[in-house]
Amino acid sequence: MVNEQELVKACQNNDRKAQTAFYNLYKGKLMGVCRRYTRTPDEAEDIYQEAFVKIFNNIHTLEKAGAVGAWVRKTVIHTAINYYHANLKFQQNTDYENTLLSNDDYPNLLANLSNEELLTLINQLPDGYRMVFNLYVIDGYSHAEIGQMLGVSENTSKSQLSRAKELLRKQLKPMGIISYERT
Amino acid sequence: MNALDNENDPFEDVFRNRFADFESEPDFQLWNKIEPQLPVKPTRKIPYWQISAIALIMLLSGLSVYHFSQSSEENTTTLAEVLPKGMPKTEPQFVPTKGEKTSLNNNIENSKGLPINISSPEKNRETSDDNQTTPLFVAPQTDKILKNVRKNIIADNFTGEAKNEIFIEPNSEKNAIYEIESENKAKKYNKKNKEKLNLFATRTSNKGIVENYHKINENIFDVQGNKSPLFNVFNNNQGFSLTTLNSKDYSLLSKDFRKLKLKYVTLPKEDKYFKESKPIDLYFSVMPLLNYYTITPNGNDANYVHGIAVNDDGDRLGFYTQSGVIFTLSERFKLRTGLTFTNTNHSINYQIRTDSLVVQSPDNKGVDVSFAEINQTYSQSANYLGTKIELQYLFLKGEELTHYVNVGVEGAYRLNGNHQLNGFANFAYGVTRQIGDNAYLFVEPTFSYSLNQQSDSNAFLLVKPNKIGFNIGVNFKIK
Numbered sequence: 001m002v003n004e005q006e007l008v009k010a011c012q013n014n015d016r017k018a019q020t021a022f023y024n025l026y027k028g029k030l031m032g033v034c035r036r037y038t039r040t041p042d043e044a045e046d047i048y049q050e051a052f053v054k055i056f057n058n059i060h061t062l063e064k065a066g067a068v069g070a071w072v073r074k075t076v077i078h079t080a081i082n083y084y085h086a087n088l089k090f091q092q093n094t095d096y097e098n099t100l101l102s103n104d105d106y107p108n109l110l111a112n113l114s115n116e117e118l119l120t121l122i123n124q125l126p127d128g129y130r131m132v133f134n135l136y137v138i139d140g141y142s143h144a145e146i147g148q149m150l151g152v153s154e155n156t157s158k159s160q161l162s163r164a165k166e167l168l169r170k171q172l173k174p175m176g177i178i179s180y181e182r183t
Numbered sequence: 184m185n186a187l188d189n190e191n192d193p194f195e196d197v198f199r200n201r202f203a204d205f206e207s208e209p210d211f212q213l214w215n216k217i218e219p220q221l222p223v224k225p226t227r228k229i230p231y232w233q234i235s236a237i238a239l240i241m242l243l244s245g246l247s248v249y250h251f252s253q254s255s256e257e258n259t260t261t262l263a264e265v266l267p268k269g270m271p272k273t274e275p276q277f278v279p280t281k282g283e284k285t286s287l288n289n290n291i292e293n294s295k296g297l298p299i300n301i302s303s304p305e306k307n308r309e310t311s312d313d314n315q316t317t318p319l320f321v322a323p324q325t326d327k328i329l330k331n332v333r334k335n336i337i338a339d340n341f342t343g344e345a346k347n348e349i350f351i352e353p354n355s356e357k358n359a360i361y362e363i364e365s366e367n368k369a370k371k372y373n374k375k376n377k378e379k380l381n382l383f384a385t386r387t388s389n390k391g392i393v394e395n396y397h398k399i400n401e402n403i404f405d406v407q408g409n410k411s412p413l414f415n416v417f418n419n420n421q422g423f424s425l426t427t428l429n430s431k432d433y434s435l436l437s438k439d440f441r442k443l444k445l446k447y448v449t450l451p452k453e454d455k456y457f458k459e460s461k462p463i464d465l466y467f468s469v470m471p472l473l474n475y476y477t478i479t480p481n482g483n484d485a486n487y488v489h490g491i492a493v494n495d496d497g498d499r500l501g502f503y504t505q506s507g508v509i510f511t512l513s514e515r516f517k518l519r520t521g522l523t524f525t526n527t528n529h530s531i532n533y534q535i536r537t538d539s540l541v542v543q544s545p546d547n548k549g550v551d552v553s554f555a556e557i558n559q560t561y562s563q564s565a566n567y568l569g570t571k572i573e574l575q576y577l578f579l580k581g582e583e584l585t586h587y588v589n590v591g592v593e594g595a596y597r598l599n600g601n602h603q604l605n606g607f608a609n610f611a612y613g614v615t616r617q618i619g620d621n622a623y624l625f626v627e628p629t630f631s632y633s634l635n636q637q638s639d640s641n642a643f644l645l646v647k648p649n650k651i652g653f654n655i656g657v658n659f660k661i662k
Contacts, residue, residue, distance in 0.1 A: 014224040023214060028206035035207045048209060053220045053600075057563075082559075110197045118201055137195045138202045165194060 005065040012060045019056055026069075030076050036134050037080035039123050051079040077139060081149060084127050110172075121171050129164035136161050220600055234502050237469060238655055245657060248619035464509040466519065468656020470629065472501040474527050477633070477647035491533040491644070501527040503652050505571065517575040517587075525567040525595055527648055532560050561644055569595030573609060587613050593631065606634035611654065618657075627654035 007025070010018030030051060034044040055075050062071055110118070122130060131150060135141040136157070141149070143157040150157070478491050507521010573591025580586075589611035597603045613627035633647040 014222045016218075016221075016224070019218075019221055020214075023217070027209050027214075029204070031207040031209040032202070032205040036202055036205065044207075045210065045213060049213060049217050049220075052217045056221045110194075115201055115205060118198065119205075122198075122202075133198075137198050165192075169194075 004068060008059065008062065008065040008068050011056065012062070014056075022056075023052065026072055030072060033073060033076045034080065035119060036122055036138065037077065037084075037130065039127070039130075043083070047076070047080050047083050050083070051076040054079060073139075077135070078149070081131065084131060085151075121168055124171065125164055125167060128160050129167060132157050132160035133164040133168075219602070222599065234469065234471065241469070241655065241657065245618045245622070245624045248622050249617075249624075463511070463661050464623075464658045465507075465661060466509055466521065466625075466656055466658045467504075467506045468625070468627070468654050469502065469504045470627075470652040470654040470656075472503050472525070472527060472650050472652045474499045474501060474529065475649045475651050476529070476531065477649060478531060479636075479645045491531065499528065499530075501525065501650075503650070503654075505656075507571075509575070509658060515577050517577070519571075519573045519575055519589070519591070521571065523567070523569040523571055523593060523595065525569065525650075526564070527567070527650070528564045529646065529648065530560065530562040531644065531646070532558065533644060534558055561646070563600060565600060565648075566598040567595035567605065568598055569593050569605075569607075571607075571609065573611075575613075584614050584616050587615070589613060589627070589629075592634075603637060604635075605637070605648070607631040607650070608634060613654070615658070621660040623658040623660075625654070625656050625658060627656070628652070629654050 007018055007022050011022050031048055034048045038044040055072055135146045143154045146157040147154040503525045505521055505523040510518040571593035573589045575587050575589050577587045591609045593607040593609055595605045609631050611627045611629040613625050615623050615625035618624045629652045631650040633649050636645040636647050
């Protein structure tokens with residue numbers, strides 16, 4: 001079996017078989033990222049296609065083949081951010097009712113929800129919230145990095161995250177998940 | 184905002200654990216959409232040194248064709264081609280006699296060549312005094328002399344006098360006559376003096392054997408315009424020469440130099456350029472491209488996009504090749520159509536001002552708007568396959584160069600990326616000249632104006648990929 005570094009090298013030479021193998025290796029992971037950052041599966045597919053084209057067009061710039069996993073993930077995230085900037089910049093989150101919940105009201109039955117159900121909650125977040133929530137909570141970026149990536153201040157990133165979580169809790173409430181026990 | 188301060192928020196942990204390695208199986212058809220957009224191995228960037236090499240090879244080939252075609256013309260011209268219609272074509276007389284050889288030997292020893300004064304019979308009668316001019320070169324020996332002869336011919340032509348000094352060089356591979364004709368052609372002598380030398384074609388081998396020759400006994404006039412002198416052509420082991428025969432009697436060469444008159448025949452100047460024997464030409468050309476963009480922000484993005492700058496680090500460069508056929512519509516108009524292949528490279532930097540994160544303040548009394556600048560780059564390499572049709576107007580036909588203008592349209596389909604169809608209006612000014620019997624070299628600066636716009640992947644910019652190119656190509660007439 002060809003290892004990942006050899007695969008990357010072959011892709012850098014635009015070898016079509018290597019591109020196909022590379023695609024099959026990363027297609028699931030990258031679609032997973034796309035699904036988190038978008039509202040609908042259609043948008044996810046758009047970003048997914050665009051990201052893969054970018055990856056193959058720019059893979060020759062990748063110097064450390066060992067870091068390809070992080071690099072492709074980062075490429076997808078940046079593609080999603082660009083998509084979000086291009087198409088959704090005018091959306092203002094004025095429909096958000098600021099219902100502050102107590103930090104003690106953690107949902108305790110999250111474990112019972114499937115990934116798809118949780119994903120639906122994330123998808124329903126306003127775009128700015130969804131971006132910050134994904135970047136900070138799941139992909140591990142700091143608020144400073146998020147501010148730079150999104151072109152906002154660090155504090156804006158923090159407030160966006162806060163409101164994202166509050167909105168998630170609000171959405172979870174009708175599902176009966178109103179408290180969460182720390183373990 | 185306690186949650187923000189809590190790095191180990193269990194609420195976040197739930198999502199982090201669930202989605203950090205979350206995978207989702209994509210539709211299997213997506214690969215079919217992605218694959219055509221991927222870069223392909225062999226057709227990517229052709230290094231510019233290769234393009235330069237191709238252009239150089241074409242140029243050298245053109246020059247070679249030109250050179251050999253000139254040589255070919257010199258060696259294949261025959262009496263039949265030189266003589267006008269109705270002019271009698273007589274067989275040469277070859278009268279090698281012992282006496283002649285003696286005369287020749289003496290002549291070669293003394294002068295190693297024969298000058299002949301030639302004039303037009305029409306002018307001959309009017310300017311007979313001029314035709315009595317003593318030949319300037321009696322004993323030419325070297326190339327230097329030959330050059331002097333040529334110079335005198337040119338000078339005479341500029342004065343408008345149909346008077347030439349001809350010297351046939353001993354041991355020469357080429358007939359001196361053709362040397363002179365060639366020189367005249369190169370110097371573009373006076374148009375009024377369009378006489379074509381009507382003498383004979385003689386060629387000697389290294390051994391001095393006369394391989395073929397023609398002479399026109401009937402067309403040799405004396406000073407009074409009467410047909411009387413004859414001349415013989417003969418050879419020895421070193422070269423060939425001419426002697427004159429007056430009334431079929433031998434005479435000393437030195438006495439007959441001034442009396443020998445060969446008829447100068449006036450022919451229309453051959454216009455090889457526009458002998459449209461066939462109405463269809465094939466053409467091929469290649470040119471380097473410089474992309475010259477018209478860039479505008481896309482719609483409402485105008486409020487957010489600014490600081491647009493095209494990278495001038497060579498990314499603008501591309502190349503353009505085309506091949507097709509040219510139909511001759513009339514003397515002045517031609518129609519050119521064919522296939523084109525274009526490689527262009529885009530690299531444009533721009534900045535976006537974003538205020539997309541507009542949120543309500545916690546107290547719900549205001550909005551928190553944050554601006555920022557993001558640097559973006561629009562960069563891509565695109566290949567286009569297209570077809571074009573152009574109308575060519577020949578507005579200036581020179582003796583060697585012809586000038587024309589081209590106006591046409593081109594449709595180009597992008598082979599990679601988003602497969603966009605682009606339209607171009609092409610404007611060109613061209614200069615062309617013949618480089619062979621059926622080959623023409625053309626140089627054609629071209630401007631292509633894009634009729635539609637491309638957009639970058641984010642749709643922030645609308646780009647018209649206009650092109651400026653320097654076309655170099657060759658036309659071939661179909662035999």
